[in-house]
Amino acid sequence: MNDMTPTREQREAALEGMGCKRKRVEDIRFTQGKGQYVDDLKLPGMVFGDFVRSPYAHAKVTKIDATEALKLPGVIAVLTAEDLKGVNLAWMPTLAGDVQMVLADGKVLYQNQEVAFVVAENRYIADDAIQLVEVEYEELPVLVDPFQSMAPDAPVLRPDLEGKMEGAHGPRKHHNHIFTWEVGDKDETSKAFAEADVTVKELISYHRTHPSPLETCQCVASMDKVKGELTVWGTFQAPHVIRTVASLLSTIPEHKIHVIAPDIGGGFGNKVGAYPGYICSIVASIVTGVPVKWVEDRMENLSTTSFARDYHMTTEIAAKSDGTVTGLKVHVLADHGGFDACADPSKWPAGFFNIVTGSYDFPAAHLEVDGVYTNKAPGGVAYRCSFRVTEAAYCIERGMDILAQKLGMDPADLRMKNFIKPEQFPYQSALGWEYDSGDYHTAMQKAMDTIGYRELRAEQKAKQEAFKRGETREIMGIGVSFFTEIVGAGPSKNCDILGVAMFDSAEIRVHPTGSVISRMGTKSQGQGHETTWAQIIATEIGIPAADIMVEEGNTDTAPYGLGTYGSRSTPVAGAAIALAARKIRNKAQMIAAHMLEVSEYDLEWDVDGFQVKGNPQARKAMKEIAWAAYHAPPPGMEPGLEAVSYYDPPNMTYPFGAYFCVMDIDVDTGVAKTRRFYALDDCGTRINPMIIEGQVHGGLTEAFAIAMGQEIRYDETGNVMGASFMDFFIPTAVETPHWETDYTVTPSPHHPIGAKGVGESPNVGGVPAFSNAVNDAFQFLGSTHIQMPHDAWRIWQAARDLGAHG
Amino acid sequence: MIPGEFTYHRPSSVAEAVAILASHGDEARPLSGGHSLIPMMKLRMAAPEHLVDLGGIADLKGIAEDGDTITVGAMTTQHELIGSDLLGARLPIIRETSLLIADPQIRYLGTLGGNVANGDPGNDMPALMQCLNAAYVLTGPDGAREVAAREFYEAAYFTALAPDEILTAVKIPVPPTGHGYAYEKLKRKVGDYATAAAAVVLTLSGGSVSTCSVALTNVADTPLYAEEAGSILTGSTLDADTVKRAVAAAEAITDPASDGRGPAEYRIKMAGIMLERALARAADRARG
Structure with missing residues (x-):
């Protein structure tokens, strides 16, 4: 061996494989403004669509007159529900088993609902024409409060469902009721409560908010009438699902529909669903024969396409006097707006909310969710979380604090006492999940030691005394949050979308010169798949990540996959990638054996090639093997070196983490300042620590925003308040706290590389940490629960109501 | 959009x-x-x-001192106000306030004239100009006239400016050397209008207040010159009781809308808190 031969470590480093803080390759174009987004697309003859929207939250639409609009030069068409009925598209199915109006069919159910679709030569003309479409409305009584939805005299929101007392998820008990979803053992749970030493009960509300990707929802639809082919470019988190839905709705054969998701400027759940804008653009292109572009503006985005949360969770916990929890009872009132357009796997009307037992060993639990209609925008998407998991984590983490207060126990100690123990994994929860792996005690202890938890409690006590003596107007809160997520939807035994099992896929092709193109069924919206997927392949087949191109989003070239949301990409597609890569490695081993004239069983894998056991000089690097695969494969073997894998996960993955928030609150203004925020995440095997850190920073910033003021509010007449960035809280770098990140590693036992997914953990764990900090600060003044969001005025009101203003 | x-x-x-x-x-x-x-x-x-x-009119730019008055051209940007050494030395409250307006990108384009002329109660400069007793130069077909900032605002977006007039300059009397000042602004985030804000300029003599001027931002449909609060404080030693009475007088003239920044009751109280804090800082500065 001469001095120029790279060492094993050097060869390993050259791969930039798993565990490497590889810089994001996509940032080269993003940071230079060279990304190619939907709105960058310009096609010959392309026209623009825009919506006439309802100013009313609940009204009959008695007349739509487009005469004046059509007279405006440059206006091509104005579509209404009547036009869509001709192609059977006035209504569309939702992912939740409901139906939704594409354009107002006789009535509107929420403010800004789509009423007519104006198609014009450019955006300016389209917007001018909108002002000229005359719509006559007859106002109806408005229902905004979900607690009033099932009142006997509540207005009928959905006459289309009249007499239909069986919904997609069982019986409906009122004209505004959507479903009841029940999990767990009611009798066992009642027994636990009857026998409990201590019980607590609180209505814990998670307000309505909205994902806020920088890029709003948009698409370009182009129907080639000669070929009978439809191409749709769009901001789709799940392009293959969109293709299937488009085919089912339009009756265009699926192979003649091309769905392309180019670069996407953030999704956060907002871009999972199918929206009227997509349908109208497609229909308009079919009608006009030219490409039609539709781009949502910010107010349209915030007020129409898929809100998140609006869960009102009545939470009860039973415990022994020593703090051991014995039962959990939760009733959720779920406000879905005018249509149930919740983006969950089809059989899960409340998503995976039954993860609500959290990280704790509850012997008995019972959950009931009632979904109701109101005059608000439809949706219920998972805003940077797995389906309804943020709600569940908030519910149990707030609940545990309330129990700790009642018991007079420290909230961290109470959690420690009730954690599922490492030896209990795989753990069967009382609400039906099998947790794959976890070591909660170690994570919690590390977090408490690092942040100096006991010292902080001592400082808090001293500050409380000083406050009572009138020496300061500032109080201090310590927010504890220990979350367990459920991600990686999902196993075909429990998860499908409109009947399609929630597997995912990868295809890897090694070229003769040893470079690689790989394609997946997922679609990055900023998660960095082009970087991390290449790292998995690099480690598995020994080809440098820099020589591996990752391509997603084109349904013509990518294998079928269910897309990217719910932290499912790494648990599902990440596994498919590893398994496809292993198929390649297996074939490479046979080729190497032929080249080295030994049995394949005499070879061992070493970083980037195969070597003869006991004779490492006799080796073939992957690059040489790739050439041989195309140049001189072993006799009888098919040439080429590529593989496809479709992965149906055996179980979900269960990332977890311990988050601590230290907050100082000015009781006179209600202004809360986050002094420290520490986030320890355990997402199993870590593929790229730098990307994980970036994900945690982003998710915590969103959690901070949601907990501290990001809200979609409605007034009593259904006017949506604050649907612009003037009022909708998007923190800037100035408001955003400094984040301290940390980790432990507990691999998933059932995942080929042990990875669990991390993108959404910070939002799931972050919100309860912030809210618990605010709540913790006021406990010594006698408060049990203060509802989110914790904007300054609400904190000030809480302080006043507790007598803190003297 | x-x-x-x-x-x-x-x-x-x-x-x-x-x-x-x-x-x-x-x-x-x-x-x-x-x-x-x-x-x-x-x-x-x-x-x-x-x-x-108005961006192409060179005459509308610039900051000049003439005796006890500083004249600022209407198209002078907030960024330029912050960078002016003259204002920094003679009217430092303008720099303090400008730094609380939105963010640097907005301040590169946002102008003093635009900020005071359109009558948006959320803007910060109108109350500050009332506090400083500035006058606006309004130029129309018949020439220029001056209107005091304290007389200019009629209702939200309604001012003394006629449709054919342009607010061309702002004339600000320079407070005496050694004056105390502060602009306290409570906002939800960078770029937001004030939940409530208070401007204070005062002078002390032998431990008691010789002059005191107070104005409030975004707690009514116009900026508010809190004349009574100023007179209550004048002659006092800024003792707790007097401050409390002045704060109550200031709160009494507010009439904020309930909006995303909070309900009216909160915004009224925040006007008082901002005034209290501005007074404390202004007095500190006056004491040197």
Whole structure:
């Protein structure tokens, strides 16, 4: 061996494989403004669509007159529900088993609902024409409060469902009721409560908010009438699902529909669903024969396409006097707006909310969710979380604090006492999940030691005394949050979308010169798949990540996959990638054996090639093997070196983490300042620590925003308040706290590389940490629960109501 | 979020600009930094047919001192106000306030004239100009006239400015050397209008207040000059009781809307808290 031969470590480093803080390759174009987004697309003859929207939250639409609009030069068409009925598209199915109006069919159910679709030569003309479409409305009584939805005299929101007392998820008990979803053992749970030493009960509300990707929802639809082919470019988190839905709705054969998701400027759940804008653009292109572009503006985005949360969770916990929890009872009132357009796997009307037992060993639990209609925008998407998991984590983490207060126990100690123990994994929860792996005690202890938890409690006590003596107007809160997520939807035994099992896929092709193109069924919206997927392949087949191109989003070239949301990409597609890569490695081993004239069983894998056991000089690097695969494969073997894998996960993955928030609150203004925020995440095997850190920073910033003021509010007449960035809280770098990140590693036992997914953990764990900090600060003044969001005025009101203003 | 059609004008002199405004009446609007007008046009809440961009008029720029008065051209940007050594030395409250307006990108374009002229109660400069007892120079077809900032605002977006007039300059009397000042602003985030804000300028003599001027931002449909609060404080030693009475007097003249920043009851109290804090800081500064 001469001095120029790279060492094993050097060869390993050259791969930039798993565990490497590889810089994001996509940032080269993003940071230079060279990304190619939907709105960058310009096609010959392309026209623009825009919506006439309802100013009313609940009204009959008695007349739509487009005469004046059509007279405006440059206006091509104005579509209404009547036009869509001709192609059977006035209504569309939702992912939740409901139906939704594409354009107002006789009535509107929420403010800004789509009423007519104006198609014009450019955006300016389209917007001018909108002002000229005359719509006559007859106002109806408005229902905004979900607690009033099932009142006997509540207005009928959905006459289309009249007499239909069986919904997609069982019986409906009122004209505004959507479903009841029940999990767990009611009798066992009642027994636990009857026998409990201590019980607590609180209505814990998670307000309505909205994902806020920088890029709003948009698409370009182009129907080639000669070929009978439809191409749709769009901001789709799940392009293959969109293709299937488009085919089912339009009756265009699926192979003649091309769905392309180019670069996407953030999704956060907002871009999972199918929206009227997509349908109208497609229909308009079919009608006009030219490409039609539709781009949502910010107010349209915030007020129409898929809100998140609006869960009102009545939470009860039973415990022994020593703090051991014995039962959990939760009733959720779920406000879905005018249509149930919740983006969950089809059989899960409340998503995976039954993860609500959290990280704790509850012997008995019972959950009931009632979904109701109101005059608000439809949706219920998972805003940077797995389906309804943020709600569940908030519910149990707030609940545990309330129990700790009642018991007079420290909230961290109470959690420690009730954690599922490492030896209990795989753990069967009382609400039906099998947790794959976890070591909660170690994570919690590390977090408490690092942040100096006991010292902080001592400082808090001293500050409380000083406050009572009138020496300061500032109080201090310590927010504890220990979350367990459920991600990686999902196993075909429990998860499908409109009947399609929630597997995912990868295809890897090694070229003769040893470079690689790989394609997946997922679609990055900023998660960095082009970087991390290449790292998995690099480690598995020994080809440098820099020589591996990752391509997603084109349904013509990518294998079928269910897309990217719910932290499912790494648990599902990440596994498919590893398994496809292993198929390649297996074939490479046979080729190497032929080249080295030994049995394949005499070879061992070493970083980037195969070597003869006991004779490492006799080796073939992957690059040489790739050439041989195309140049001189072993006799009888098919040439080429590529593989496809479709992965149906055996179980979900269960990332977890311990988050601590230290907050100082000015009781006179209600202004809360986050002094420290520490986030320890355990997402199993870590593929790229730098990307994980970036994900945690982003998710915590969103959690901070949601907990501290990001809200979609409605007034009593259904006017949506604050649907612009003037009022909708998007923190800037100035408001955003400094984040301290940390980790432990507990691999998933059932995942080929042990990875669990991390993108959404910070939002799931972050919100309860912030809210618990605010709540913790006021406990010594006698408060049990203060509802989110914790904007300054609400904190000030809480302080006043507790007598803190003297 | 797309404005209706309009004709864009870019005159190079005040006379030319006034002539364009005069010939189109209510259908024309002057454009300075554009941060209020352009979003309103995008929302189609404003639909001027003629937009008269004042950015090409060199005479509207600049900061000059003449005796006890500093005159600031209407098109002077907030960024330029912050960078002015003259203002930094003689009217430091202008720098303090400007730094609390939005963010640097907005301050590169946002102007003093635009901020005070359009009558948006959320803007910070109108209350500050009332506090400083500034006067606005309004130039129309018949020449220029001066209106005191304290007399200028009638209601939200309604001011003493006639449709054919342009606010061309702001004249600010320089407070005595050694004066105390503070602008306290409570806001939800960078870029937001004030939940409530208070401007205070005062002078002390032998431990008691010789002059005191107070104004409030965004707690009514106009900026508020809190005259009574100022007179209560004048002659006092800023003892707790007097401050409390002044704060109550200031709160009493507020009439804020309930909005995303909070309900009216909260915003009223925050006006008081901001005043209390501004007074404390101003007094500290006056004491040196």
